[in-house]
Amino acid sequence: MLQSMTGFGNARLDADQYTLSVEIKSLNSKGMDLSVRLPRFLAEREYEIRNLVSKSLIRGKVSICIDYTRNKAQKAKNTINKELLKTYYTELSDAADAVGASKGELFRLALHMPEVLQQDQAEDESVEATWETVQPLLAEAMANFNTFRADEGKALTTEIVSYIDRIRILLAEIEKQDPIRVEHIRNRIKGHLTEISSADHFDQNRFEQEMIYFMEKLDIAEEKVRLINHLHYFTETVYLPEPTGKKLGFIAQEIGREINTIGSKANDATIQHHVVEMKEELEKIKEQINNIL
Structure with a gap:
């Protein structure tokens, strides 16, 4: 979790x-x-x-x-060093007499002279x-802290798994659309073939080779298989007991790679729309992975 x-x-x-x-x-x-x-x-x-x-x-x-x-x-239990207080007071009094100054503040001054007030507080325990x-x-x-993390993680788990499930749903929609896409491509090629085959210097063998290459470039079967495998691996990793944030980040990168490849090869507006939605869900996942241990 x-x-x-x-x-x-x-x-x-x-x-x-x-x-x-x-x-x-x-x-x-x-x-x-x-x-x-x-x-x-x-x-x-x-x-x-x-x-x-x-x-x-x-x-x-x-x-x-x-x-x-x-x-x-x-806290500080202060004791007064009376002998030292008397000494300071006497000296201050003599000084006041010598200069004709008031003695009204002498006691307060003597009380705050160095080492008159002494702390009798017991030292800290060892x-x-x-x-x-x-x-x-x-x-x-630390136990309370980890409990807090785990509770927050439960909410994150529910949220991230919902995004993965949404990508699965969109991939299923792509699966439904793929045969329609292939049929449209096949029909377009047949139409072009009719036009090209009547032209001079038409090389049937080379044309067939180029068509095979073209169809392979548009084929997304492998990407769909890899994507569903990455989605399964991501979900399994979410529920592992150890911290998996970094690993999920790497898997999310692989998911993104397959989604991007499907988008670039699809050549179909409906599938492109699904790919955009998948990318949006993946961005939500990446955002939350930053919050995962």
């Missing part, structure tokens, strides 16, 4: 001390184009995270954001312990 290359998945953990969230998004891309945004304590894990994401998500312009925030109650918390969230986000 097809999977969409665009996707979204997230996971979140609300603990007493912190909130941890993982968010993954992707757009279309020919290969894996991965951007990662991590909190500082996971910086050493970036390579490992990139490998995990690349193996699971395979292809696309993927962005992953891991956000880590402490809850308000766990990287290994925090990484153990991140891992299942990352796995959950």
